[in-house]
Each structure stands twice: as structure tokens, then as C-alpha cells.
Amino acid sequence: MITDYHASYYAHELSRIGGTGVDRLGRALFDACVDLNPHQIEAALFALRSPLSKGVLLADEVGLGKTIEAGLVLCQYWAERRRNILVISPASLRKQWALELSEKFNLPSIVLDAKTYKDQQKHGVPNPFRDKQIIICSMHFAASRAEELKEIAWDLVVIDEAHKLRNAYRESNRLGQRIRWATEDRKKLLLTATPLQNSLLELYGLSTLIDGRLFGDLASFRTQYINYGGDISGLQERLGAFCWRSLRSQVIEFVRYTERKLITRPFKPTEQEHKLYEAVSSYLMRDETYALPSGQKHLLILLVRKVLASSPHAVAGTLEIMRDRLLKLRDEARQNASALDLLISGEDIDDDLLDEILEDEEDGLIDDESPTPEIEPEPQAKKIDLEKLNAEIEELTDYIRWARSLGIDTKTRALLKALDIGFSVMEDMGAAKKVVVFTESRRTQNWLKDFLEGNGYAGQVLTFNGTNKDDASGQIYREWLAANKESGRATGSRQVDLRAAIIDRFRDQASVLIATEAGAEGLNLQFCSAIVNFDLPWNPQRIEQRIGRCHRYGQKHDVVVINFLNERNEADRRVQELLELKFNLFTGVFGASDDVLGSIEAGVDFERRILEIYQGCRSEEEIQSAFEKLQKELDEQIQTKMRDTRKMLLEHFDEDVHDRLKVNLAGTQERLDRISRLFWAVTRHTLQNHAEFDDQNFSFILQNSPVAHISHGRYHLISKTQENVSGEFLYRLSHPLGEHVIHEASKRPCPPAEVVFDISGHSTRIAVVERLKEKSGWLSLQHMHIESFDSEEYLLFSGMDDAGNNIDQETCERLFNCSGQARAVQAIPDSAKERLMRDQERHAKATLAKNLEENNRHFSEARDQLDKWAEDMEMAAQKELDDTKRQIRDLQRRSRQAPTIEEQHSLQEEIAKLERKKRTLRERIFDIEDEIAEKRDRLVESLEKRMQQKTTVTPVFTIRWSVI
Numbered sequence: 001m002i003t004d005y006h007a008s009y010y011a012h013e014l015s016r017i018g019g020t021g022v023d024r025l026g027r028a029l030f031d032a033c034v035d036l037n038p039h040q041i042e043a044a045l046f047a048l049r050s051p052l053s054k055g056v057l058l059a060d061e062v063g064l065g066k067t068i069e070a071g072l073v074l075c076q077y078w079a080e081r082r083r084n085i086l087v088i089s090p091a092s093l094r095k096q097w098a099l100e101l102s103e104k105f106n107l108p109s110i111v112l113d114a115k116t117y118k119d120q121q122k123h124g125v126p127n128p129f130r131d132k133q134i135i136i137c138s139m140h141f142a143a144s145r146a147e148e149l150k151e152i153a154w155d156l157v158v159i160d161e162a163h164k165l166r167n168a169y170r171e172s173n174r175l176g177q178r179i180r181w182a183t184e185d186r187k188k189l190l191l192t193a194t195p196l197q198n199s200l201l202e203l204y205g206l207s208t209l210i211d212g213r214l215f216g217d218l219a220s221f222r223t224q225y226i227n228y229g230g231d232i233s234g235l236q237e238r239l240g241a242f243c244w245r246s247l248r249s250q251v252i253e254f255v256r257y258t259e260r261k262l263i264t265r266p267f268k269p270t271e272q273e274h275k276l277y278e279a280v281s282s283y284l285m286r287d288e289t290y291a292l293p294s295g296q297k298h299l300l301i302l303l304v305r306k307v308l309a310s311s312p313h314a315v316a317g318t319l320e321i322m323r324d325r326l327l328k329l330r331d332e333a334r335q336n337a338s339a340l341d342l343l344i345s346g347e348d349i350d351d352d353l354l355d356e357i358l359e360d361e362e363d364g365l366i367d368d369e370s371p372t373p374e375i376e377p378e379p380q381a382k383k384i385d386l387e388k389l390n391a392e393i394e395e396l397t398d399y400i401r402w403a404r405s406l407g408i409d410t411k412t413r414a415l416l417k418a419l420d421i422g423f424s425v426m427e428d429m430g431a432a433k434k435v436v437v438f439t440e441s442r443r444t445q446n447w448l449k450d451f452l453e454g455n456g457y458a459g460q461v462l463t464f465n466g467t468n469k470d471d472a473s474g475q476i477y478r479e480w481l482a483a484n485k486e487s488g489r490a491t492g493s494r495q496v497d498l499r500a501a502i503i504d505r506f507r508d509q510a511s512v513l514i515a516t517e518a519g520a521e522g523l524n525l526q527f528c529s530a531i532v533n534f535d536l537p538w539n540p541q542r543i544e545q546r547i548g549r550c551h552r553y554g555q556k557h558d559v560v561v562i563n564f565l566n567e568r569n570e571a572d573r574r575v576q577e578l579l580e581l582k583f584n585l586f587t588g589v590f591g592a593s594d595d596v597l598g599s600i601e602a603g604v605d606f607e608r609r610i611l612e613i614y615q616g617c618r619s620e621e622e623i624q625s626a627f628e629k630l631q632k633e634l635d636e637q638i639q640t641k642m643r644d645t646r647k648m649l650l651e652h653f654d655e656d657v658h659d660r661l662k663v664n665l666a667g668t669q670e671r672l673d674r675i676s677r678l679f680w681a682v683t684r685h686t687l688q689n690h691a692e693f694d695d696q697n698f699s700f701i702l703q704n705s706p707v708a709h710i711s712h713g714r715y716h717l718i719s720k721t722q723e724n725v726s727g728e729f730l731y732r733l734s735h736p737l738g739e740h741v742i743h744e745a746s747k748r749p750c751p752p753a754e755v756v757f758d759i760s761g762h763s764t765r766i767a768v769v770e771r772l773k774e775k776s777g778w779l780s781l782q783h784m785h786i787e788s789f790d791s792e793e794y795l796l797f798s799g800m801d802d803a804g805n806n807i808d809q810e811t812c813e814r815l816f817n818c819s820g821q822a823r824a825v826q827a828i829p830d831s832a833k834e835r836l837m838r839d840q841e842r843h844a845k846a847t848l849a850k851n852l853e854e855n856n857r858h859f860s861e862a863r864d865q866l867d868k869w870a871e872d873m874e875m876a877a878q879k880e881l882d883d884t885k886r887q888i889r890d891l892q893r894r895s896r897q898a899p900t901i902e903e904q905h906s907l908q909e910e911i912a913k914l915e916r917k918k919r920t921l922r923e924r925i926f927d928i929e930d931e932i933a934e935k936r937d938r939l940v941e942s943l944e945k946r947m948q949q950k951t952t953v954t955p956v957f958t959i960r961w962s963v964i
Helices: 004-014 022-031 038-047 066-079 091-105 114-122 139-144 146-150 174-182 201-210 218-226 232-239 271-285 294-308 312-330 339-345 351-361 386-405 410-429 442-453 471-483 494-508 540-548 570-582 594-602 606-616 620-637 643-650 657-686 736-747 809-815 830-896 901-947
Strands: 055-058 085-089 109-111 134-138 156-159 188-191 260-267 435-438 461-464 512-515 530-533 559-566 691-694 699-702 713-717 753-757 776-787 791-801 820-823 950-963
Touching (some): 004 657, 004 736, 004 776, 004 791, 004 950, 022 038, 022 657, 038 055, 038 066, 055 066, 055 201, 066 085, 066 091, 066 156, 066 188, 091 134, 091 139, 134 139, 146 174, 174 201, 201 218, 218 830, 260 410, 312 386, 312 442, 410 435, 410 442, 410 559, 442 512, 461 494, 471 494, 530 540, 559 570, 570 606, 570 620, 606 620, 657 713, 657 736, 776 809, 776 830, 791 809, 791 830, 830 901
Parallel strands (some): 085 134, 085 156, 109 134, 156 188, 260 559, 435 512, 435 530, 461 512, 530 559, 753 950
Antiparallel strands (some): 699 713, 776 791, 776 950
């Protein structure tokens, strides 16, 4: 049993802002539904380290959970009520961010794109970026709305896959320049596993996104770190202030990784299937066709080739769309319709894949999430040759009829055998018999579902494509809503709840989930340990994302990856070979490294090059030659020349790394245990008239809610040791009921009273409290808030016994671990009042001094950074002067050796010009030095003003204590 005084202290402790180390992250770690990995805690602490830092770069190796690290920082900001937060990511990762923030951290977010932005403006919101939720948007959208972003004082901006903006320092890089300008002077968190691929300038570019004063200008960076004799050790020291990178080798003890196992299933198409492929392929290679107008030919061919490798059923449907357009063209009903618009409207290719293909085509900045992506208009149609047009319509009709006549194709039949093999391997591993089948075509998805349902998998097959408007999905959704009516899992969003409904059904009842590319984003399928790439994308990042749905944190078994290989297609065979051997996508513990994927992204446009080979090579010899050329380019891209530099600059192999991680983990667990105990106790005390409590299972049944819109039902305290319920009934600090409990307890009146603490009945021994048994005295608690570089809150105890001996802070805290009873007390004696007041003043001064010392450390770091920036800028100016002097010396040497008077005279004129330039540069250096010194002094002065402490001290309570 605790008293109002216990509850008040607990509530203040649970809501306190500030602290050092794990204490600072305590609330975020407690609220997060994630496994506690010490390297992630370390990274989050690094990001929160200095209130004066403009941001950091988190660059852990692939697979170590940078999103979790960022989520912890976001969660902490949210807990500290700093809630103007923006997440900028590639378009394909927006949904995944929203889900991760919701499921793992209970943080509300909204994905802003062109449509939702316009919808909000129609409803009277002038700037939809101003929201009470975390804003998530794509890089292109952020750049296109830079002016609106600039208006907002963001507390934190997260940029995921930040290496995509590594050229932001170049004026020609419009995307990076716009985002950098829009978020200037805002605190940032950059995430990338590939901060350095091909050039040290990439690190410079990323640094300018964080803070333009981390280094000097480009010229000084080149001089110091890139040109001959570059100061690599000096660069490492500078990077250490804002860049953090953990390695798999450092965390292998704490993170369990399973492996990937590749099974390749060759299949040999029938003669008719092969001939259809060859015929359509030849058609796509033609220079001029009405169905493939030149303005959109590249995109159209890419889309058709995607389905050509998928299934005859998908091919027939796609060709029908193309033929229908030609029929309408012939009838002049829709002569000006866009071929691409018609093909997209046929909904053959999944929306998410279309977004990616279309975004790759963009050179400028567009609203990349608009419902119909902007496409270049078709050029004015040439005069139509009706005879030629009729022949092409007939040809497409023949292909359609041919595809329809094939019935069940060889590849589809091969899927049955592949599933048998996969399920057999899973049975041997003891894994659940679940498999995800990926295809790039919705028509193929529906075709495969019908085929499997009729061949031994009736009632075992589900589909997932991002929209799922079919009747079966609607029924699953309705059943899920009914089953979860009381669980609190339903969010009210059909899209989110339908996603959860299908995944739950797959986990609990079905065996096969057939997913399009939408299924590769944001789904967590750790309970499934097999994937089938029925259609294999050419984009390595897409493949890695697919496999990552199952091969991720929480996976208990090795993951089986099954690929199909067309034995009659040399190009298919070479693509698979490159993906398997060069990218190492399908085997090993980690799959493709970001070193490899980042190199490809930075260099060879792999998917485009593959399409060129399919389009341009007819014979096997041509295909072999083209792939050999591509592989040579890849070898040059996936180079090793930067590997040693990367290791030296970014990999911190301190001797104490391992020990520090262990200490972090132990300290975290201890901190979380304390938070859990305090939170449960204050909840029990505050809701004692509203709920029935089960202390053994840390749950309670809320019978009458003290908060509007909070459902009645069984709530479960969030746990780090067992699986948590999801949704509304998971009880944590950020839950509306949890926030109410803490607020009520902290604001409850606590007049002077006597609190009798029971150490005799306490379950464990507390030595410092046992020494106070049978003694009494006085103590007070005050809340101190210091506003300086950052907000810090302290809870300061002052205490004494009746003999006049001081009771220290730790002992007072430990007293409140014991249960107690409160009873009335006479007025506090004047002597006790005076003594407590003197102690309070002494504790407050000591705390202020400690806070000032910490701020001095931050101030010194920031001033040192400014000094280095000033030196960098002066160095750049000096370099230009030195270069001019060197040119003069060179010309003087050439003048002495000149064979003719005319040549000597010409060189002397050049020397005179450079001498004038040298004098001008000398004068300019003094001006530059003065300008830099003035700017540095202004910045230091502003830091000194921020450093001034504003202090508020609030009494919480004063009690007479006794221990029995």
C-alpha cells in the first residue's frame, strides 16, 4: 500500500525531463515494444548527447535496426513534449515508418502526400505540415513543399536513406539543395548504412545537411582531407563528433541472426510457351509500333516485360489493354488517350511498383504520390496507316488468343513442387508451414490463388496487394473487426485494420500468402520462414526488401528463399546469376550488404541496363557479351579502394565497446524495472476506485473510466519479457490513461503529514532504510526546473532524523520503496523548517553548479567546433593565395628559360597580372579573417546567452517520517 506522498513522488519521477545516460532514455525504452539491444540504446544516447548539436548521422551496418534507434529518439522527444517532428524518407518507405512508429512506439503519425495535402487544405488547413502528429513525407514531396516546411520550427527532422542526398552541397542537386534549405538550423537525425561509398565528398555532403559549420567550405575540405597527404586521422576526429556506426561483429553476442537458404527451382517452358515469349519479345524490340509510342516506349516496354516473365494469364490481360487502345485509336473515339494511362488503369502492375518505376523516370521535382503520376504527353500522333494499324491489332489478338490457349503453364505447375519442397524444409527446421509468394502482377496473383485453391490448398490461400477490394478480403476484415471489438486493436482506418486482419489470418489459419510489391513494404512476418519469388524483380533493393519481411528481428528459424529459373532463357539465367553471386542476396546471415547495394545505387542503373540487354540482344552470344560488360562495370563499382578508408574513418573498435554495451544493457534493465514498479504502483493507487487489479499478471479490468473516450476492458502493462497485446489495451506511460494517472498523482494536494514506512514487511532487504528502523525525522521534496541549453528537471530530497543527522538523497529515495501509511501531524516545528530550508538551498546550489558544469562542457565542444570551422574557412582563403604564388613561381621559371624576347614578354605580363591578384588576395584574407572572427564571436555570444540558467523551484511536500 502506498500513500498520496508515494504517488506524488513516483509521478514526478516518471514525468521528469532530463537525466544522463540510460536515465534520459528511460521513458522511451519503457514505452517501446522492441527487444532491447544495447547498440541501439548507445546510438540513441549519442543522438541525445548534446543540446547544442545540430544533429547526428547514425550509420550502423545493415540489419542492426537504425529505424529502432531513431524511434527511441522520437519517443523521447515525444515524452518531453517536443512534438514538431518530421520524417523524410524515400516514397516506398513512408507506410513502413508509419507502421513502425505506431506498433513499436505508440506514436501517432500522418503520411502527407499530394492528395492528403490538398484534402487538408480543402478542409481549411492552410499548412498541413502543422499537425499534432509526426509528419511523414517523401523526399520529392518535401523538396516540392520546401517553403511550407521552412515556416515550421521543427524540434527534430529525421532523414532516412540519407545517402540519397549525399550531393546536397552541389548547386545542381536540386532535391538535396531544397531539403537542406527547408530544414536549415533544425536538429536532424540522418540514417544510412552507406555514408561513404566512392568519395570522401559524400561525407562532406551529408555533413552539410546537418550543419553547414561542421566543416569549412568545399575548397578547404578538399585541401585538408582529399588532396595528396590528406589528414585522415583529423577527419576521423571531426566525424566522431556527429557520426555513429555500430558493426555486426560488435553486437553478435546480443543479437541472434538466422541464415538464408536458397533453393533454385528450374523449369523448362513448353515449346508453345517459349515461342509466345519469343514472339512478344520480338514485337517489343520493333522500332515502330502504334501500341508503343516513342514518348512512353521505355516505360511501356518495362511494364510489359514484367508481366511477360510472370504468367501467360497476365500477358493476355496486358495485351488486351494495348489492343483495346488501338481499336479505339482506329475508331477515333480516344485518339489522343495516353497508352501508359490506359495500361496503368488496367491495374495489372501493382501500384507500389508503378510508383517506383515512374519515380525513377523523374528528373525534376513532382508530387510523386499523386494518384496518377505526371507523365510526359505523347507527341502529336503521325498520320495513321490504317493497313498497318489493322495488322498490329490482328497480331496482338493472335498473341492474346495464344496466351489464353496455353491453360496452366509450366511455371505455375512448378509452384506446387516448390511449395512441397519449402514445406518439407520448414518441417525439418520445426518452423510453421507458412510461405509468402511474391509476384509483380495482380492478374498473376489472382491466377495463382485460383490455381492453388483447386490443387490441394483450398481455404489456405490469402492475397495481399495494398488495396484488397475483393470479397474474400472484405469478409476477413469484417470477421477481424468483430473478433477485436473489445481488444482495442481496431484503429478505425480500413487500410490499417485490413492489413492487420490479413496478417492475423495468415499467421493463425492460412498456409500461403500471395503478395504483390505492396506486401514487401512494412509487413513484419517473423512467424513465416519461407518466401517464393514467383517473379524475380531486377531491382536488388526490391528483392532485399521482400526477403526482409521474414528475415528480420524475431525470426527464430533460417529463412528459405525459393527462386524460379527459366532454363530456356539465357538472359533470365544471367540475371539470376548476377543477383545471387554478385549481390549475395539469397544466402548467408545478412544477405546483400549495403556496401554492395549502395554502390549499385550510386553507379550502374542496374534495372535499366538489364532492360537494355533484353531489348537489344537477340542471340545467346550477344546476351553473354552484354552481361560480361555489365559485370565488369559492377566489379568496378563494387570496389575495394574505399573499404580501408571507410573502416579507418567510421568503425570504432574501442577496447571498451563490448563492456560498455554490457553495462548499458544491465543499467537499462535496472532502470526499466524501477519505472515498471513505480508506474504500476501509482496506477494502482490512482485507479483504485475505477479498476480491479491482477498483480500477478500486471493487468487490470477498467470498470469505470475517469477519462473520456477510454474503453472499459482488461489492460496489460507493457512487458519486455513476454509478448504484448497490441492496440488500445496495451498500457504504457504514453497511453491516455497512463498520462491521466501520472498527471492526477503529481497534482494531488500533499499537505504536511506523518508517513510511517514499513521496512519490516518489505519483501527484500534495504540496508540504508533498516538503519533507520524505530527512528523518526523530517524530510521535504522539491522539484527544480532549469532552463538553459536544454530543459532539465531534478527531484531534490532534504532530510534529517530527530537527532539532527542528515538523511541523504539515496536513503530518502529508498524510503519510498517501502509501503506506508499517512496520518495527521502537528505543525512543523520552526527548527525543522529552518534546517530543511538551509538544506534545500544547499542542494539547489549544488545542483545548479553541476548543471552549469555540464553546460560548460557542451559550450566548450560547440566553441571548439566553431574554432575549427573558422580555421577551415581561413585555410581555404590562404590556399587560393598559395596557389597564386605557386603559379607565379612557375611562370618566373618559364620566363627565365624562354628562348625568345616575345615569349619572355608575354610571360612577364601574366606574372604582373598574378602579382596584382596576389596583392588583392592578401588584402582579402585580412577581410575574410575579420569577417569570420566577427561571425564566430556572434555565434559564441549567442551560445553564452543561451547558457544562462533560468531556474524554478517548486515544493512538492514536507512530511514527518518514521520507520517501523
